[in-house]
Amino acid sequence: MNEALNSIEWKNDALVLLDQTTLPNEIRYEENHTIEDVWDSIVVMKVRGAPAIGVAAAYGLYLGVRCHEGDYESFMSLLKAKRDYLAGSRPTAVNLFWAIDRLVQKAVDADTKDIEMLKALLLEEAQLIHKEDEEINRMIGENLLTLLEDGQGFLTHCNAGALATAKYGTATAPFYLAKERGWNFKVYADETRPRLQGSTLTALELQRAGIDVTLITDNMAAMVMSQGKVQAAIVGCDRVAANGDTANKIGTMGVAILAKHFGIPFYVAAPTPTIDLATPTGAEIPIEERDTEEVTNRFGQWSAPKDVQVYNPAFDVTPADLITAIVTEKGIVYAPFEENLKKLFAEDAQHVVGK
Numbered sequence: 174m175n176e177a178l179n180s181i182e183w184k185n186d187a188l189v190l191l192d193q194t195t196l197p198n199e200i201r202y203e204e205n206h207t208i209e210d211v212w213d214s215i216v217v218m219k220v221r222g223a224p225a226i227g228v229a230a231a232y233g234l235y236l237g238v239r240c241h242e243g244d245y246e247s248f249m250s251l252l253k254a255k256r257d258y259l260a261g262s263r264p265t266a267v268n269l270f271w272a273i274d275r276l277v278q279k280a281v282d283a284d285t286k287d288i289e290m291l292k293a294l295l296l297e298e299a300q301l302i303h304k305e306d307e308e309i310n311r312m313i314g315e316n317l318l319t320l321l322e323d324g325q326g327f328l329t330h331c332n333a334g335a336l337a338t339a340k341y342g343t344a345t346a347p348f349y350l351a352k353e354r355g356w357n358f359k360v361y362a363d364e365t366r367p368r369l370q371g372s373t374l375t376a377l378e379l380q381r382a383g384i385d386v387t388l389i390t391d392n393m394a395a396m397v398m399s400q401g402k403v404q405a406a407i408v409g410c411d412r413v414a415a416n417g418d419t420a421n422k423i424g425t426m427g428v429a430i431l432a433k434h435f436g437i438p439f440y441v442a443a444p445t446p447t448i449d450l451a452t453p454t455g456a457e458i459p460i461e462e463r464d465t466e467e468v469t470n471r472f473g474q475w476s477a478p479k480d481v482q483v484y485n486p487a488f489d490v491t492p493a494d495l496i497t498a499i500v501t502e503k504g505i506v507y508a509p510f511e512e513n514l515k516k517l518f519a520e521d522a523q524h525v526v527g528k
């Protein structure tokens with residue numbers, strides 16, 4: 174087994190990011206010293222994955238204000254301007270907004286107007302978000318394991334793995350825990366066109382962990398399911414709406430439809446910061462559209478006419494009625510999601526909500 178790749182690290186007063194655009198061919202870490210560096214890393218997907226984007230954005234916001242000199246009012250005005258700048262990087266993963274708004278609120282609620290103390294508080298909050306993410310993912314893994322069995326096969330889409338988070342991943346968290354406990358299981362990883370997070374990232378991280386992973390193209394998922402090789406489909410998420418509709422990497426809805434057809438449970442691994450009760454349904458989730466050359470010219474090789482029309486939504490929305498359960502660090506949520514997701518956030522949240 175190889176040592177785990179570390180997607181994000183705060184080191185020597187800089188944000189060190191694993192450049193995920195060069196994997197699996199090159200393992201390259203880059204220091205991000207400014208908010209502009211972080212904004213660019215998020216936009217070009219050197220750092221990607223909803224939780225990882227949130228952690229990176231939190232550090233980025235700190236980097237955006239740490240050199241400011243001036244009074245409290247100018248500091249707070251700069252902080253809010255830098256928050257809006259980062260908010261313009263990628264629109265779908267709600268974790269980005271959740272993280273930067275958490276830092277702004279920390280400063281607003283602080284009982285000091287000393288800007289050096291406020292800067293220290295912001296860095297502390299970013300480090301807390303980073304640390305919390307690890308524990309959230311481990312708990313998601315524990316909760317998902319209660320739904321899985323030794324000896325089974327699992328399918329996942331895109332990369333909701335350790336590389337998309339601070340550690341463990343969300344959808345992949347149970348795979349790491351199951352491996353630690355000696356389970357015998359297989360993972361089928363969709364390559365996930367057009368950005369290929371499944372082949373470049375999921376296959377890499379699971380193989381390095383010694384997990385039995387088989388790479389398939391997205392259009393092989395139906396065949397694999399029809400052959401009885403998959404007993405559960407587990408995916409990540411970028412935003413869960415209040416009714417349970419879930420935005421995730423493009424192609425996820427197709428996996429959910431296939432799972433329904435073959436009678437296979439479809440689980441969404443969802444850290445609670447990815448659940449957005451302020452967004453009523455999937456129809457209101459902003460879906461990022463990305464550069465057309467991601468589809469026609471991956472890795473510098475044209476695979477289509479250069480001027481062909483291209484539609485490249487980076488996410489789709491899986492309707493709640495295709496989701497068996499939304500598995501969070503606080504517990505497992507079943508339908509009716511509108512009602513049960515709210516309970517998750519109640520003071521006396523139950524571990525299993527709904528079934």
Ligand SMILES: CSC[C@H]1O[C@H](OP(=O)(O)O)[C@H](O)[C@@H]1O
Pocket residue numbers: 221222223224330331332333334337338342343344370408409410411421422423487
């Ligand atoms: C736990 S990662 C969540 C989510 O983020 C990925 O999108 P991207 O690679 O574009 O940042 C993918 O949708 C994962 O499932």
